[in-house]
Amino acid sequence: MKVIAPYFEILEDLDKQSLSIRIEACGRICYKSEDKITPESAEPFIRSIIKHGHNSVTEMAVLTLKVLYDTESIANQFFNLMPKFLLVDRIGKKELLISGSVRAFRELYQANPTVKMVKAVAEYLGSRHPLFYEDLLPERGLMKQEGVHVEKVPLEAVDALPADLLVKHRHVAVLFVVNRAITHEIVRHRPVSYLQESQRYCRYSQDKFGNEITFVKPMFFKDDSAEYSLWEKAMRDTEKIYLKLLETSSPQAARTVLPNSCKTELITFANLLEWLHIFKLRTSKGAEPSMREVMIPLLHKFQEKYPSIFDGIQAGT
Numbered sequence: 256m257k258v259i260a261p262y263f264e265i266l267e268d269l270d271k272q273s274l275s276i277r278i279e280a281c282g283r284i285c286y287k288s289e290d291k292i293t294p295e296s297a298e299p300f301i302r303s304i305i306k307h308g309h310n311s312v313t314e315m316a317v318l319t320l321k322v323l324y325d326t327e328s329i330a331n332q333f334f335n336l337m338p339k340f341l342l343v344d345r346i347g348k349k350e351l352l353i354s355g356s357v358r359a360f361r362e363l364y365q366a367n368p369t370v371k372m373v374k375a376v377a378e379y380l381g382s383r384h385p386l387f388y389e390d391l392l393p394e395r396g397l398m399k400q401e402g403v404h405v406e407k408v409p410l411e412a413v414d415a416l417p418a419d420l421l422v423k424h425r426h427v428a429v430l431f432v433v434n435r436a437i438t439h440e441i442v443r444h445r446p447v448s449y450l451q452e453s454q455r456y457c458r459y460s461q462d463k464f465g466n467e468i469t470f471v472k473p474m475f476f477k478d479d480s481a482e483y484s485l486w487e488k489a490m491r492d493t494e495k496i497y498l499k500l501l502e503t504s505s506p507q508a509a510r511t512v513l514p515n516s517c518k519t520e521l522i523t524f525a526n527l528l529e530w531l532h533i534f535k536l537r538t539s540k541g542a543e544p545s546m547r548e549v550m551i552p553l554l555h556k557f558q559e560k561y562p563s564i565f566d567g568i569q570a571g572t
């Protein structure tokens with residue numbers, strides 16, 4: 256067995272990648288199949304994800320659009336849909352700022368294919384990102400919609416938005432490598448997209464996992480304490496039983512003996528407003544100590560990057 260300290264990584268590099276590369280990189284965390292990424296692997300991976308309905312993977316890329324329209328009736332028709340999972344702001348006369356994931360934009364069109372603004376957005380996205388729309392749109396794409404103009408807002412422009420818009424439209428992905436008790440708590444936050452290493456698909460007896468289970472060191476026990484020895488023994492015994500079960504059962508059956516201390520990977524993708532909420536709850540005195548162990552240093556990183564938004568939070572209050 257292997258014992259590691261918990262850590263996190265802000266997935267900033269993915270912000271510079273195309274939507275497909277980003278989605279594949281995140282999606283493969285579930286299967287821990289990052290070794291299968293090649294220059295050609297994104298398209299078939301994404302097609303297969305969409306076909307199998309593993310839809311949360313397509314939440315891992317967010318786009319921000321500026322939509323200009325001629326008449327208020329076009330906007331009213333859109334607002335009457337009460338669009339779900341999109342962030343929408345009026346930023347000028349007859350001008351909207353809309354952010355959403357690939358999934359949110361796909362499902363917006365699936366549910367409302369006759370609404371003019373929705374069609375304009377689908378036409379724009381479908382012509383630039385055909386992979387995400389090939390199963391939804393006619394082969395030759397949609398006609399341009401008169402009276403609506405759609406354009407992409409680049410990430411640098413999103414970063415330059417005033418704080419009240421930045422906080423809603425800027426999304427940040429963080430990879431947590433922590434124990435499963437902590438990820439179980441993180442995933443209680445709802446306006447967030449997640450992908451997690453799956454104990455159903457990962458078989459820890461394989462070479463790529465070192466033929467062993469990785470556990471996260473609990474911060475509760477000192478290294479040379481009796482409690483730590485007991486914890487270590489419990490993990491070692493569990494690993495033996497898990498590996499024995501795998502000789503005759505599937506990973507999803509064998510995992511039933513795995514404990515909270517198992518290492519897992521979780522990508523957490525949310526806008527800054529939700530991160531603000533998460534930090535308030537998860538760095539406070541009442542939060543679980545192993546949660547604070549990762550959330551407090553992560554908050555400091557966010558404070559460096561977005562001081563106007565996060566400076567007001569005092570961890571530990």
Ligand SMILES: Cc1cc2nc3c(=O)[nH]c(=O)nc-3n(C[C@H](O)[C@H](O)[C@H](O)COP(=O)(O)OP(=O)(O)OC[C@H]3O[C@@H](n4cnc5c(N)ncnc54)[C@H](O)[C@@H]3O)c2cc1C
Nearest residue numbers: 440442443444445446529532533536537539540541542543
């Ligand atoms: C110290 C601590 C102890 C806890 N103990 C327990 C426990 O013993 N048992 C337990 O089950 N949970 C526990 N939790 C989890 C807690 O109850 C929340 O589920 C979790 O913190 C998610 O936060 P949230 O519900 O505020 O908001 P999020 O899900 O992060 O949502 C953000 C915001 O969206 C809005 N929102 C989202 N969904 C809805 C909705 N359906 N209806 C209305 N508004 C919504 C709210 O305005 C909310 O503020 C604990 C959390 C903490 C921090």
